[in-house]
Amino acid sequence: MSKIFDIAIVGGGVNGCGIARDAAGRGLSVFLCEQQDLAGATSSASTKLIHGGLRYLEYYEFRLVREALIEREVLLGMAPHIAWPLRFVLPHHKGLRPAWLIRLGLFLYDHLGGRKILPGTRTLDLRRDAAGAPLAGDFMKAFEYSDCWVEDSRLVVLNAMDAAVRGTEIRTRTRCTGARRIDGVWEVTVEDADGSRETVRAKALVNAAGPWVSRFLTEGVGQNAAARIRMVKGSHIVVPRLFDHDKAYIFQNSDGRIVFAIPYERDFTLIGTTDQDFKDDPAHVAISEEETRYLCDAVSGYLKQQVTPDMVVWTYAGVRPLYDDGASKAQAATRDYVLKLDAPEGAAPLLNIFGGKITTYRKLAESALALLKPHLPGMGKPWTEGATLPGGDFPVLGFADQVAALRAAHPYLAEAHARRLVRAYGTRAVELLEGVTDTAGLGQYFGADLYEREVAYLMDREWAVSAADVLWRRSKLGLRLTKEQAEALDGWMRNRPS
Numbered sequence: 001m002s003k004i005f006d007i008a009i010v011g012g013g014v015n016g017c018g019i020a021r022d023a024a025g026r027g028l029s030v031f032l033c034e035q036q037d038l039a040g041a042t043s044s045a046s047t048k049l050i051h052g053g054l055r056y057l058e059y060y061e062f063r064l065v066r067e068a069l070i071e072r073e074v075l076l077g078m079a080p081h082i083a084w085p086l087r088f089v090l091p092h093h094k095g096l097r098p099a100w101l102i103r104l105g106l107f108l109y110d111h112l113g114g115r116k117i118l119p120g121t122r123t124l125d126l127r128r129d130a131a132g133a134p135l136a137g138d139f140m141k142a143f144e145y146s147d148c149w150v151e152d153s154r155l156v157v158l159n160a161m162d163a164a165v166r167g168t169e170i171r172t173r174t175r176c177t178g179a180r181r182i183d184g185v186w187e188v189t190v191e192d193a194d195g196s197r198e199t200v201r202a203k204a205l206v207n208a209a210g211p212w213v214s215r216f217l218t219e220g221v222g223q224n225a226a227a228r229i230r231m232v233k234g235s236h237i238v239v240p241r242l243f244d245h246d247k248a249y250i251f252q253n254s255d256g257r258i259v260f261a262i263p264y265e266r267d268f269t270l271i272g273t274t275d276q277d278f279k280d281d282p283a284h285v286a287i288s289e290e291e292t293r294y295l296c297d298a299v300s301g302y303l304k305q306q307v308t309p310d311m312v313v314w315t316y317a318g319v320r321p322l323y324d325d326g327a328s329k330a331q332a333a334t335r336d337y338v339l340k341l342d343a344p345e346g347a348a349p350l351l352n353i354f355g356g357k358i359t360t361y362r363k364l365a366e367s368a369l370a371l372l373k374p375h376l377p378g379m380g381k382p383w384t385e386g387a388t389l390p391g392g393d394f395p396v397l398g399f400a401d402q403v404a405a406l407r408a409a410h411p412y413l414a415e416a417h418a419r420r421l422v423r424a425y426g427t428r429a430v431e432l433l434e435g436v437t438d439t440a441g442l443g444q445y446f447g448a449d450l451y452e453r454e455v456a457y458l459m460d461r462e463w464a465v466s467a468a469d470v471l472w473r474r475s476k477l478g479l480r481l482t483k484e485q486a487e488a489l490d491g492w493m494r495n496r497p498s
């Protein structure tokens with residue numbers, strides 16, 4: 001054991017990777033371990049919205065909503081390939097929230113923070129607007145407002161890549177089995193997939209284990225967690241495309257909740273989510289039949305086309321690691337983050353991360369480092385606002401130009417293929433395709449528009465190890481490959497020809 005890192009981070013979700021990137025950019029030496037794949041847990045199971053959270057206004061979460069609203073355009077600027085503006089249509093339902101309340105909420109939403117690019121709210125006449133066409137006849141009026149979309153798992157990987165470029169040591173498939181304070185530093189034991197153990201030393205420890213945050217504290221650190229998380233499960237279903245326009249719907253449900261129906265991966269619609277208290281092992285979270293029915297019923301109440309469980313092509317579920325604020329209903333538990341620093345006099349600090357949103361991960365990282373600063377006084381200033389993520393160095397509204405440029409340089413790429421590559425890799429698509437002059441140059445074909453060249457890039461540059469890493473987290477090509485194709489890809493990756 002030689003080197004002493006400034007910070008060791010447990011957890012490679014959006015919060016762990018966001019803190020790693022920020023810390024590394026401030027000149028700190030960082031070690032991060034993730035027991036599974038990057039974004040293997042909650043950070044690939046979100047609704048993928050960068051949003052202020054309109055419904056949080058009902059719970060008076062003004063701090064969170066304002067911070068999140070401002071972050072929308074910050075994140076758009078940092079990663080215009082994986083994040084883009086999205087308009088939301090909220091049909092007015094006579095039996096539910098009154099129009100004046102929605103108007104008030106949207107007024108606040110438009111004015112609370114930081115809106116420069118995103119257009120404001122407008123009212124739609126659903127009898128005339130294209131957004132009215134898929135809706136059942138009794139909806140006449142709707143409100144349309146702005147939020148943004150983000151490819152959640154790619155956001156995590158891009159943060160990890162940038163952290164690594166800045167010197168962070170990232171270990172995936174590596175579990176932290178325990179950590180102890182010894183001689184003023186943390187000794188952190190990690191175990192990789194082969195069972196090999198190693199101990200690393202760090203001046204500070206960050207527990208960003210998401211749904212496992214309390215468990216790591218009790219089992220890994222040997223402390224009784226003073227603060228607890230409330231694990232709230234949320235599930236999504238994916239069905240063939242339900243409407244032709246590019247806006248998303250936000251439907252109010254009679255139980256007071258809302259459900260989104262969002263254009264997804266060109267040919268599909270994503271429907272979610274649910275809120276259910278969850279007590280089991282987060283590693284085994286899955287949608288229930290009851291949730292599938294709930295989501296189908298929620299959207300069927302609004303659409304001409306009925307959505308039924310047999311239409312579902314894919315589902316995913318995740319556990320929100322919320323801070324337990326004692327709220328009675330799962331949907332009411334705070335979505336804000338809470339950072340708890342444990343730093344007894346003279347002892348190495350431990351920072352536990354509770355809650356948070358994908359949307360606010362960058363601000364969470366800044367807050368985390370502000371708390372650690374007295375213990376790591378050499379760290380630099382905040383720097384991530386305005387600093388693009390890998391591949392994101394092009395104008396926010398310049399996506400089409402990037403696609404055109406890529407196709408001009410690589411005319412053998414079909415339009416949809418080029419679009420997908422620019423969405424995933426932004427300006428890095430050029431590097432991925434370097435030296436390729438025709439389809440044959442892309443190497444072995446695995447299905448949909450996936451070729452060896454891209455898989456090799458993902459393995460060499462983005463820590464992909466298995467087919468699931470490629471098909472469900474680095475991309476969503478799992479929706480398009482057959483089971484046999486996915487198995488063949490997995491076999492190829494495990495025995496990759498040198």
Ligand SMILES: Cc1cc2nc3c(=O)[nH]c(=O)nc-3n(C[C@H](O)[C@H](O)[C@H](O)COP(=O)(O)OP(=O)(O)OC[C@H]3O[C@@H](n4cnc5c(N)ncnc54)[C@H](O)[C@@H]3O)c2cc1C
Nearest residue numbers: 011013014015035042043047049176210234356357358359
């Ligand atoms: C259904 C649902 C919808 C959501 N929708 C949105 C949304 O639209 N917009 C938004 O902004 N937010 C949304 N969120 C919230 C957001 O997804 C989470 O707040 C965020 O992903 C939490 O990130 P995290 O890094 O804290 O946790 P995670 O992503 O769970 O990361 C923690 C990581 O720690 C690892 N780990 C745990 N223990 C160990 C150990 N001992 N050793 C090594 N690694 C370990 C885990 O494997 C895991 O990968 C949603 C969440 C859910 C569940």
